Amino acid sequence: MILIRNVFRLKFGKAREAVAILKEGIAIQRRAGANFSERLMTDVTGPFYTVVLELTVQSLTEFESAGPRRMSDPEWQTNYQKLTPLVESGYREVFTIVE
Numbered sequence: 606m607i608l609i610r611n612v613f614r615l616k617f618g619k620a621r622e623a624v625a626i627l628k629e630g631i632a633i634q635r636r637a638g639a640n641f642s643e644r645l646m647t648d649v650t651g652p653f654y655t656v657v658l659e660l661t662v663q664s665l666t667e668f669e670s671a672g673p674r675r676m677s678d679p680e681w682q683t684n685y686q687k688l689t690p691l692v693e694s695g696y697r698e699v700f701t702i703v704e
Contacts, residue, residue: 606702607662612695615654619691620647623656626691630684631658637678639671665699 615623624645631643641662648655662668675681 607665607668608700608702609660609662609668610698610700611658611660612698613656613658613688613692614652614694615656615691616693617654620654620656623688623691626684626688627656627658630681630688633678633680633684634675637675637681639675640667661702 613623624647627645631645641660643661644657644659646657646659660668
């Protein structure tokens with residue numbers, strides 16, 4: 606199993622709006638047949654206005670193979686275009702789940 610953490614550092618005050626957009630994006634991916642579990646988290650301490658979208662997938666190959674289909678979906682593209690103006694920066698962490 607693979608854990609993928611997409612960490613978004615948002616512009617000041619944009620967390621609530623970004624969370625709504627990310628929830629919409631998760632629903633779009635589910636309707637498109639994405640086979641992963643997800644968690645959406647917001648900061649309690651540390652850098653303000655941080656949102657993490659955490660995905661668990663069977664393999665990195667599964668995640669990578671779904672990318673082109675997801676990114677070419679017009680509904681997903683529209684959702685992504687709503688999110689990008691809210692983001693200052695971000696990064697991705699990828700882990701193998703040991704236990």
